Amino acid sequence: MSDLATTVTVIDACGRVAVPVLLLSDPGMGKSSLVRGIAAAEGVPCETVLGSIREPADVAGLPVVTDHGVTLSPPAWAQRLAEAAAGYLFLDELTTCPPAVQAAMLAVALDRVVGDLALPPAVRVVAGANPPDRAADGWEMSPPLANRFCHITFQPSVDDWLDGMTVGWSAPPASRAITADPTRAEAVKALVTGFIRHKPEHLHTFPRTAEGTGGPWPSRRVWAMLAAALANVRDNDAAARQAITFGLVGEGVCVEFLTWCERVDLPDPAAVVDDPSLVDWTDRPDRVWAVLSAVVGWAASAGTAEAWRKAWGPLLAAAEAGAPDVLAAAARPLAQCRPASARVPATVRARFAPVLAAARLSGAGAA
Template identity: 85%
Template sequence: MSDLAATVTVIDACGRAGVPVLLLSDPGMGKSSLIRGIAAAEGVPCETVLGSIREPADIAGLPVVTDTGVTLCPPEFARRLAEAEAGYLFLDELTTCPPAVQAVMLAVSLDKTVGDLRLPDGVRIVAGANPPDRAADGWEMSPPLANRFCHVTFAPSVDEWLDGMTVGWGAPPASRAITADKTRVEAVKALVTGFIRHKPEHLHAFPRTADGTGGPWPSRRSWAMLAAALANVRDDDAAARQALTFGLIGEGVGVEFLTWCDHADLPDPAAVLADPSIVDWTGRPDRVWAVLSAVVGWAASAATVDSWRKAWGPLLATADAGAPDVAAAAARPLAACRPAAAKVPAAVRDKFKPVLDAAGLTGQAVA
């Protein structure tokens, strides 16, 4: 399996989820050529910004006095991308940017904000960097900036380089990313929340060494980014799943998470709503929680009275199976997302009265 193909897949999956990617390699590996090639293959523009030769105002925007006050006028590269409504913004030589420029790139990388201009959703953010010790006047990435990227080591093989020399660099491998539907999005969220329920100490683990703060590490932000991006990668694409996971939460925790996912084997949340008996509710609490989390997420995204009422079925089954604490934990978010016209089932009122009291639903109509 081509590593370059996995890299292209990760870039695509992250782009669909609005997650910025950082390509890390020695100088001369062809990072900018890859991004230009991907953009050309998709028929969208690619704007390259060299932070090492920019001042903070060149990226954040220059202040301009208008009749209504002072605005930050966005630079031309941002205007061109906004007009195109799609494309790639390639932030090159990120580790040669001084701290003041890195600080400006915080908003650009994650919020897609340049000056007072919000870039369209169709614009994808990719950065390129050399290790600080191999960059000209290199700077370590600040922890807040590092935690905003999916870090991908970029090292094309000899065969991939030979292919590029032969056919040109404008034809990168095809992406294997998929467009996640609602069910898959909720299922992947459940994998993440189920793992954190199992290993809460991994929710936020700031690195203990200075070197570690410039790489990927688990935080509330990076877990949310992983859930969003991983939904766009096929379950059988091991190379892309691993690169994406390691790139957002680090290798150590990433191995634990992927191992947990392999053993979770979660069912389709829509199938569980239709027939709660397909799940063994007396099984591992972390797996039961993950199943319930997917069910609640699916019902919340559906936002219908029918889906909300049906979602209580698996929770009641869990409570009856001897895990009322797990069921109550899932009942809190489900109660909070009640559609306006939904009536609380009588069995739910009797079983989860404390939760309904806290959500202000005790006095609601019962069916």
């Protein structure tokens, strides 16, 4: 359960990277008021789509025969958002939507595609739902739809409600989210990939109960969503980090992942590239992998020949310390992201010949 300021932060952090958020609460908690208030505070429109009174074509687009074939004409609400170029799409009462409408919402929720219309990048998707047993003619959410959202339990405090009544619902708390730069984004991605290398059984865990499939659970898709969204909250914002992680991968895996993140304590990849001796390369393999993964991500995001050549330094340092399995796993993606103008350093060619051959770089000239 998140406080109102954390909920606003999660919506903002997820919205910056096109991760849709699902607000779950009892009826009458103010989910729609919050989303409309955020939109009003940002000066953008909010379009509410109530799926229980819609047909699938009202969400996925109405087939129209033209001289060039059949097109899917987007509904008016989607056209208005496209014309505004920004705003919020609020999919309300999601657990009252019949399965056919839920299926139509799959592309809308994550890809923001309505019929043949792609919504602008600045359009954010938020949904609201009551538990199925408390919704009018409630339906369990389908696993594919549930796995497209960051699930947030929404229960504003008494003080939150009093503040809203006093100052108006169009003045929500300020977001604590940040915009991640490429270095931070790659560092967080390294945390996610490092954890999965440490605990590969958590990469995809389909729930064993029907009730569980309607909530957050780990999949390849949500781990990628987590890496993107988590980069937009500060490391010391424990509430937002926990809410996003819990909302995407579920409680048990959330605890394991956040505990592992605290324990692994990754250094800045740029600092490691400048001075590989900052790292104890004889440390735990999962930590060494995470550090090298962050270095590879740093080089890939930089996209320059110089960064690519420098990124081999930590790998060579790790090789001297001895970590063959981890080393090969990090060397492969680094070899594959070589800029066209980059030449393979002679020391790298001697040490990583099999990896370079697999990446078809054995013929690239040495620097």
